[in-house]
Amino acid sequence: xxxxxxxxxxxxxxxxxxxxxxxxxxxxxEQRPGDHDLIDTAFRALHTIKGxxxxxxxxxxxxxxxxxxxxxxxVRKGEAAPDPELIAVALxxxxxxxxxxERPEExxxxxxxxxxxxxxxxxAEAQAGAPIEASxxxxxxxxxxxxxxxxxxxxNKEVLVNGSNPLLLLDELRGLGDCRVAVHCESVPPLGExxxxxxxxxxxxxxxxxxxxxxxxDVFMFVVDDMELKVEAVEPGAAEAGAPTAEAATAVETAxxxxxxxxxxxxxxxxxxxxxxSAKRAGGMETxxxxxxxxxxxxxxxxxxxxxxxxxxLTQLAAAGGxxxxxxxxxERLTSALRDAMMGIRMVPIGxxxxxxxxxxxxLSRDLGKEIDLTTAGEETELDKTMIERLAxxxxxxxxxxxxxxxxxxxxxxxxxxxxxxxxxxxxxxxGAEVLISVSDDGRGLDAQRIRAKAEENGLIAAGAALTxxxxxxxxxxxxxxxxxxVSALSGRGVGLDVVKRTIEGMRGSxxxxxxxxxxxxxxxxxxxxxxxxxxxxxxxxxxxxxIPLTAVEECVEISEADxxxxxxxxxxxxxGELVPFLRLRELFDEPGxxxxxxxxxxxxxxxxxxxxxxxxxxxxHQTVIKSLSKLHADVPSFSGATILGDGAVALILDVPHxxxxxxxxxxxIQAKTPEPA
Amino acid sequence: MPNAEESSRQVLxxxxxxxxxxLDATQVREILDPIPVTRVPGAQSYVSSxxxxxxxxxxxxxxxxxxxxxxxxxxxxxxxxxxxxxxADEPTTIGIVADKVYEVTDLxxxxxxxxxxxxxRWRPEFIAAIAKWKDEFIIVPNxxxxxN
Numbered sequence: 135x136x137x138x139x140x141x142x143x144x145x146x147x148x149x150x151x152x153x154x155x156x157x158x159x160x161x162x163x164e165q166r167p168g169d170h171d172l173i174d175t176a177f178r179a180l181h182t183i184k185g186x187x188x189x190x191x192x193x194x195x196x197x198x199x200x201x202x203x204x205x206x207x208x209v210r211k212g213e214a215a216p217d218p219e220l221i222a223v224a225l226x227x228x229x230x231x232x233x234x235x236e237r238p239e240e241x242x243x244x245x246x247x248x249x250x251x252x253x254x255x256x257x258a259e260a261q262a263g264a265p266i267e268a269s270x271x272x273x274x275x276x277x278x279x280x281x282x283x284x285x286x287x288x289x290n291k292e293v294l295v296n297g298s299n300p301l302l303l304l305d306e307l308r309g310l311g312d313c314r315v316a317v318h319c320e321s322v323p324p325l326g327e328x329x330x331x332x333x334x335x336x337x338x339x340x341x342x343x344x345x346x347x348x349x350x351x352d353v354f355m356f357v358v359d360d361m362e363l364k365v366e367a368v369e370p371g372a373a374e375a376g377a378p379t380a381e382a383a384t385a386v387e388t389a390x391x392x393x394x395x396x397x398x399x400x401x402x403x404x405x406x407x408x409x410x411x412s413a414k415r416a417g418g419m420e421t422x423x424x425x426x427x428x429x430x431x432x433x434x435x436x437x438x439x440x441x442x443x444x445x446x447x448l449t450q451l452a453a454a455g456g457x458x459x460x461x462x463x464x465x466e467r468l469t470s471a472l473r474d475a476m477m478g479i480r481m482v483p484i485g486x487x488x489x490x491x492x493x494x495x496x497x498l499s500r501d502l503g504k505e506i507d508l509t510t511a512g513e514e515t516e517l518d519k520t521m522i523e524r525l526a527x528x529x530x531x532x533x534x535x536x537x538x539x540x541x542x543x544x545x546x547x548x549x550x551x552x553x554x555x556x557x558x559x560x561x562x563x564x565x566g567a568e569v570l571i572s573v574s575d576d577g578r579g580l581d582a583q584r585i586r587a588k589a590e591e592n593g594l595i596a597a598g599a600a601l602t603x604x605x606x607x608x609x610x611x612x613x614x615x616x617x618x619x620x621v622s623a624l625s626g627r628g629v630g631l632d633v634v635k636r637t638i639e640g641m642r643g644s645x646x647x648x649x650x651x652x653x654x655x656x657x658x659x660x661x662x663x664x665x666x667x668x669x670x671x672x673x674x675x676x677x678x679x680x681x682i683p684l685t686a687v688e689e690c691v692e693i694s695e696a697d698x699x700x701x702x703x704x705x706x707x708x709x710x711g712e713l714v715p716f717l718r719l720r721e722l723f724d725e726p727g728x729x730x731x732x733x734x735x736x737x738x739x740x741x742x743x744x745x746x747x748x749x750x751x752x753x754x755x756h757q758t759v760i761k762s763l764s765k766l767h768a769d770v771p772s773f774s775g776a777t778i779l780g781d782g783a784v785a786l787i788l789d790v791p792h793x794x795x796x797x798x799x800x801x802x803x804i805q806a807k808t809p810e811p812a
Numbered sequence: 813m814p815n816a817e818e819s820s821r822q823v824l825x826x827x828x829x830x831x832x833x834x835l836d837a838t839q840v841r842e843i844l845d846p847i848p849v850t851r852v853p854g855a856q857s858y859v860s861s862x863x864x865x866x867x868x869x870x871x872x873x874x875x876x877x878x879x880x881x882x883x884x885x886x887x888x889x890x891x892x893x894x895x896x897x898x899x900a901d902e903p904t905t906i907g908i909v910a911d912k913v914y915e916v917t918d919l920x921x922x923x924x925x926x927x928x929x930x931x932x933r934w935r936p937e938f939i940a941a942i943a944k945w946k947d948e949f950i951i952v953p954n955x956x957x958x959x960n
Binding site: 436439440443678722723724725761762763764765766767769770771772773776777778782783784785786 | 847848849850851852853854855856859862863864867868869870871873899900902904905906959
């Protein structure tokens with residue numbers, strides 16, 4: 135971990151993870167109120183945020199979290215049940231903590247006060263109300279009965295350096311109940327040998343308290359790895375005898391063979407500081423993770439990109455010269471392995487994103503008064519990290535749209551013979567070089583007639599225009615389109631779905647819609663696996679070279695001169711009986727001069743539509759490291775980016791969806807002019 | 813952009829169709845001999861191509877087009893100047909073509925004048941200031957406007 139990193143930033147990152155855990159635990163708790171593991175997870179997350187918040191100077195966060203934690207402790211002790219109302223308040227509290235951490239200056243403390251008031255009110259009601267399920271812990275150790283414990287503990291010498299303060303821990307112990315403390319100084323070395331920042335002391339504590347044993351463990355939660363702790367229950371009668379006096383302490387020492395404090399710590403030294411210790415604790419998951427700053431990954435990606443380019447250049451040289459061929463092949467193998475490994479690092483499972491939507495659906499369900507179940511599958515599907523981040527907003531829009539428009543209210547559903555609770559199913563899977571993410575619902579389905587009427591009303595299509603259903607459904611992604619009769623706070627303003635379309639197309643993806651009236655709708659986002667490197671087909675048009683994403687290429691055919699003349703003014707190609715419109719890239723790109731004698735056509739496809747691109751030469755496949763074009767070229771729609779070729783020249787990458795749309799426009803124009811060919 | 817308190821600032825002097833231009837030296841990243849460029853079909857005529865500078869694809873702007881000067885072919889003196897400027901709040905690397913690059917020099921800021929609103933051959937918003945240097949008038953172009 136970077137030692138120079140701003141500690142506050144580490145806290146922010148860490149607490150973001152913890153808050154995520156807390157939210158998941160709370161949402162799970164709503165489903166399984168009796169699950170103590172979940173309550174403990176939530177509690178631990180809160181406790182850690184409180185502790186490290188105070189440590190890194192987020193006093194307000196620590197203070198609020200402390201109050202929240204105290205209130206939540208009653209759930210842990212079984213004094214209150216985690217009912218939906220409580221979960222809702224707890225989720226609000228979690229949001230408040232997040233905003234306190236991320237935007238402290240914009241966060242109004244009054245909100246926190248209100249949330250705490252809500253929490254207290256709920257607990258007050260819970261206590262007045264019917265008896266509630268007692269937790270296992272409370273049942274086994276009745277809370278009312280006091281127990282006396284004898285504690286003996288000693289820290290590793292480095293404990294002070296690691297930021298723990300034994301005095302505060304003792305204070306916390308005192309807070310638990312009646313507490314007597316004795317200190318052992320035997321291990322303190324002569325002044326000359328003493329290290330100023332080492333802790334040589336050892337403590338005996340006799341504690342009488344009403345809390346269960348786990349309360350003691352909570353006190354030492356953060357230092358338990360760096361200390362030796364012995365806890366014994368003392369029989370009620372023996373409590374007096376066990377009072378920790380200096381003599382008793384010596385007696386204990388002789389009786390119990392505790393290692394001498396001067397001896398080397400029995401625990402292996404933890405070379406890292408608090409950050410790593412807590413990272414280890416948080417890493418309870420099966421796979422260990424490393425946090426790497428994103429810009430470092432980007433930089434590595436750039437280097438790999440350059441390597442790929444250098445390799446392409448070497449291959450070119452080798453092809454011309456000969457002798458270097460073996461080396462070139464070796465480097466090629468290495469480069470592609472390195473590239474795959476690098477891409478692998480950037481891949482993260484989409485489950486992290488799905489997790490966020492549980493909260494969204496939970497809130498939507500409450501706000502809309504509809505019962506909605508969210509089911510997910512394929513959480514393990516991996517996707518480039520930058521894509522996952524960019525996907526969050528579009529998916530929120532799609533899910534909102536499903537919840538608000540597609541799912542009927544419970545009464546309508548029951549009348550239609552469906553279960554009262556609507557279902558939204560979120561699935562991710564790999565398909566070839568693409569990732570498909572689909573959001574399906576079991577709602578009312580899209581109404582082609584209503585969409586048509588609305589589109590005509592808004593002037594999106596001409597009245598009576600001949601459109602297939604698929605084309606009609608694509609209209610819902612047009613800006614300003616909304617069929618919702620009522621504008622709700624959630625959706626219906628016609629903003630949202632067009633953002634989805636733009637974002638997805640910006641990632642070189644596309645959107646499919648499938649719907650069955652009365653049964654439901656499925657919206658599928660198709661995305662390329664990565665944004666950084668693609669396999670491309672290099673072509674030549676006049677003197678310029680262009681790259682076409684290979685995933686879009688269906689086939690390459692030769693266009694005979696006869697075909698070319700015959701089809702003049704009728705830009706169609708007969709591909710095995712099917713008419714495919716084609717674009718002459720020479721014309722499109724204003725290249726002067728005569729085309730080459732044997733023109734080739736690259737058939738590209740997106741979804742179900744195809745278009746042929748007429749080029750002078752097909753050069754071959756090319757590892758395409760995608761470089762974005764600057765803002766100065768943002769107005770050029772034909773290209774989605776650029777790449778650098780082996781000889782150092784720049785080749786532009788064709789934007790296939792745009793070219794297909796262009797081909798479609800020509801097709802409809804021609805169809806309007808000439809009777810449709812049979 | 814010029815700081816009002818500075819009495820002089822470093823500029824790169826370059827020639828374009830017989831006129832002298834001065835570019836703030838802090839914007840200049842490097843000066844290159846001409847390398848092959850790639851035309852971008854459909855782009856605005858003043859940024860009609862892109863080129864590869866150390867693995868980055870950057871646009872190449874031709875000030876001649878913006879200043880209504882006749883196009884020129886590449887000569888042994890032609891240079892590409894790589895600049896880093898803020899466009900829409902984002903640092904952007906671009907290249908511009910110069911017929912000739914002279915030198916980096918200190919320009920006395922007291923000689924800087926606002927471009928007269930009339931009597932100019934060029935669009936006034938493209939010119940940040942007019943300065944005097946060695947008895948010659950030189951143009952300090954407003955790159956942000958030119959590339960807008």
